[in-house]
Amino acid sequence: MAQETVRLECPIDAMFLIHNALRAQAAKVEELVRCFQTGDSLQMVRLDFVNWAAALMFHAEQEDQNMMRLLDGYGPAVDGVREHAELEVKLEEVVTVFSDEIGETQVIARTQRHLYGAVVALRIAQDDHLESEEAFVLPEVRERFDEIKQLEMMRCLLIDDQAADRRWVLEWMAAMLPSGECQLLAGFERKCATVAVPGR
Numbered sequence: 001m002a003q004e005t006v007r008l009e010c011p012i013d014a015m016f017l018i019h020n021a022l023r024a025q026a027a028k029v030e031e032l033v034r035c036f037q038t039g040d041s042l043q044m045v046r047l048d049f050v051n052w053a054a055a056l057m058f059h060a061e062q063e064d065q066n067m068m069r070l071l072d073g074y075g076p077a078v079d080g081v082r083e084h085a086e087l088e089v090k091l092e093e094v095v096t097v098f099s100d101e102i103g104e105t106q107v108i109a110r111t112q113r114h115l116y117g118a119v120v121a122l123r124i125a126q127d128d129h130l131e132s133e134e135a136f137v138l139p140e141v142r143e144r145f146d147e148i149k150q151l152e153m154m155r156c157l158l159i160d161d162q163a164a165d166r167r168w169v170l171e172w173m174a175a176m177l178p179s180g181e182c183q184l185l186a187g188f189e190r191k192c193a194t195v196a197v198p199g200r
């Protein structure tokens with residue numbers, strides 16, 4: 001279950017901010033698809049879906065490398081890696097509905113039903129995954145790793161050193177989160193600036 005009010009008692013708690021942004025983005029895409037009228041353009045929902053896909057894939061990859069892997073063999077972390085792969089499959093299913101419609105300028109009822117079904121399936125899988133990570137993986141991270149290591153993990157999830165715009169995750173989150181959580185995020189970003197950049 002998501003924390004109703006996010007409190008950053010230790011660095012890994014900033015994970016709730018990312019998860020809440022993912023939940024908000026999923027809810028937005030689902031609502032856009034639900035409200036489609038026959039004849040609407042797919043363009044708007046496609047833009048939001050691309051943001052969701054990019055954020056979710058980056059999150060999963062970084063967690064696999066910088067968090068799940070370090071919990072070597074801990075059952076819920078192994079499950080987490082498997083769930084990440086399952087989420088990728090569900091993302092692909094949404095992409096397939098979009099690609100089947102390439103060249104179509106108008107959405108027909110059948111497309112909307114298929115898109116809605118694929119988006120809801122992805123959102124449910126994401127919710128289940130985030131909930132079990134919060135219940136089982138994050139307490140283990142708090143237990144096993146000190147604050148500096150937790151901060152290093154979170155930095156990997158928030159700053160994309162490989163991208164031209166290293167802050168794109170933070171900017172996407174700021175667009176998804178309510179103002180109180182945006183303020184927590186801004187404070188946390190300053191904290192991240194104090195940890196060493198990996199590989200330097």
Ligand SMILES: [Fe+2]
Nearest residue numbers: 015019063133
């Ligand atoms: Fe996560």
